[in-house]
Amino acid sequence: MPTILVADDEKEIADLVEIYLTNDGFDVIKAYDGEECLRLLDEHPEIMVIVLDVMMPKIDGLEVCRRIRKNSNIPIIMLSAKTADMDKILGFGTGVDDYVTKPFNPLELTARVKSQLKRYQNINTVSLQKNVITIGNLTIEKAAHRVVRDQEEIALTPIEFEIFWLLASHPGKVYSTDEIFEQVWKEQVYEVNNTVMVHIRRLREKIELDPKNPALIKTVWGVGYKVET
Numbered sequence: 001m002p003t004i005l006v007a008d009d010e011k012e013i014a015d016l017v018e019i020y021l022t023n024d025g026f027d028v029i030k031a032y033d034g035e036e037c038l039r040l041l042d043e044h045p046e047i048m049v050i051v052l053d054v055m056m057p058k059i060d061g062l063e064v065c066r067r068i069r070k071n072s073n074i075p076i077i078m079l080s081a082k083t084a085d086m087d088k089i090l091g092f093g094t095g096v097d098d099y100v101t102k103p104f105n106p107l108e109l110t111a112r113v114k115s116q117l118k119r120y121q122n123i124n125t126v127s128l129q130k131n132v133i134t135i136g137n138l139t140i141e142k143a144a145h146r147v148v149r150d151q152e153e154i155a156l157t158p159i160e161f162e163i164f165w166l167l168a169s170h171p172g173k174v175y176s177t178d179e180i181f182e183q184v185w186k187e188q189v190y191e192v193n194n195t196v197m198v199h200i201r202r203l204r205e206k207i208e209l210d211p212k213n214p215a216l217i218k219t220v221w222g223v224g225y226k227v228e229t
Contacts (some may be wrong), residue, residue, distance in 0.1 A: 002117055003046045007037035007064070008053040008079060013102075017051060020106040021113065034059025038067060042172075046172040047074065049117050051109070054080040069095035075116035079104070133168050135216065135227070138207065140168055147207065159184060160203045163196070167217060167227040176224035200225060 004026050008014040011032065018028040029036040029044060041047055050068070054061040065076055071098045076095065081102040097119075098112050113217055135139040139148045147154045156164065162184045167175060177196040180187045185195075204211045218226050 003027045007031040033057040
């Protein structure tokens with residue numbers, strides 16, 4: 001069961017949230033002040049989402065959020081009786097992922113928790129999987145910046161690797177030459193040029209078994225390029 005940390009100094013609210021989350025299959029840990037919230041987070045690495053009240057004793061919710069964000073991207077849903085726009089802006093400025101004002105519908109809060117949990121799990125899964133991409137007998141290793149076919153490394157320039165990684169990490173997505181240029185070169189396109197097409201041609205010569213009939217990097221005429229897996 002995913003574990004949720006609920007931090008609110010109003011025991012009735014914490015208990016209510018616990019009932020609804022528990023009924024939905026979550027394991028709930030409760031804290032009643034900011035210090036306890038941080039301590040429990042350190043003691044329970046299995047916690048996957050935090051429901052955090054703004055106004056709490058000892059350390060308020062915004063400061064708790066700031067401290068958590070120094071070394072964690074765990075989803076934080078902030079609870080607050082304040083509705084002013086500046087309060088919301090301040091909350092998101094500290095790294096809050098979602099914001100619910102009191103009084104709230106417990107079913108809505110449960111839905112928000114599920115949404116943040118799904119996003120967090122997807123991000124972590126992608127970050128683990130995306131370090132290495134396998135396409136047929138090709139392996140692309142992000143950290144090592146290399147491409148290997150049947151245990152033999154294919155020598156690519158840094159630009160060629162970045163183009164291939166961009167396309168391969170989003171299989172089926174079509175990128176225009178302008179999008180490729182801006183994401184790989186980190187510069188805005190001001191005029192039409194053949195830079196990307198030249199690099200695509202060289203890349204195909206190195207990774208395609210038949211560069212004249214590419215099976216990996218496909219041209220979508222009038223649109224751009226994509227990798228098919």
